[in-house]
Amino acid sequence: MECAAKGGQRRCSGSANRRCGGCGTVFYCSVSHQTSHWGVHKEECGRLKQQMSSMLLLNDFPFTFSREATHQVCEKVETRCSFLEKQGIHRVGLWICECRCGDSINLSDHIRSDNAWSLSNKLCPCKGPLCILNKQLTSWNDYYEWRDIPLHSPVALLLHWPLTIYQSIQLALSKQLISETTDELARNGTLPTCCIWRVACFTSCSPTVRVHIDFVGPGIPHDRNGERTTLCSYAHCTEVDCRCKSSKSEFISPITVTLHSGFYHDRYTQLTKEFIPDLIIAPNAGIAAYKTWLPTIELIKEIEIPAIFSDYCEEACHLAVNCISSVTGCPPIIPIQLNPFRQPLAVEDTALTLPCYSNCFLFGI
Incomplete structure (x- = not known):
């Protein structure tokens, strides 16, 4: 932990092991630093304390591995690596991006492998659902029951990406920000490049809707700018004779994905030459942490296209809403709320002791 008063007028005197007795989320290296920082911290202390009181709710998942993946991390x-190792999915297939040691590995070699799930067909959605979805998904239990997947399967660790997209669309529909009758849905997102294969694990819950997704972000390599992929089959399981290996295992409606290197506000003119987005989705956005978001927020305000954001914890969303409101002059249309499809694996080494999960909270403008 770093001292919350780090960077002030005086240098830190040692390790930050003195916890705030109010919120319990920030630490200090000394009494003097804690005292000097109170003028800053007092405005957030009560809010952070309230967020800490929701820890049990945030850690509440239906999976058999939930305690290992939440409390123990x-x-x-546990570490994310040790947890994945116990599941038998560490550094293989689609799982390569879920721990730090995956940073130095050639992702494409693993993600495009024949057995990308690295799981048996009983544990993963490697083929289409047994029935058309006739109700809105509202929880991981709903999704696992629909796809007939047992609760000891770790697939939710990957499927939080496409199901966060699904949840974002449902929120936009509930506020009538997008139309339910559209035949085409164009979405702009700032997801990591590797997520296009994760989206391939998910079938559209509205099979008559054609989906196009633009992935935009500075993390996309320049040599892949403009690359387009059509997702028309599911990621494969480890079973040799599974139906997912057949050419007949296809999406009811293919999803097209295009990669764009750079910031959204810089690429918007190029993006809209082919598709005008219905919805902008920015997972784990970190709006308050990056100044480069300012021109993008100004653009979103100008073009009046609905946008859904997520972040790792409620406090990050609170700070983001303050930043956005200072630009737009308006509160969020969709208030900050817990994402039922947040990743059920805790983030390690966070700046605060608040429980953090990928795509944990959502809000929209």
């Missing part, structure tokens, strides 16, 4: 009994 937060308490440093």
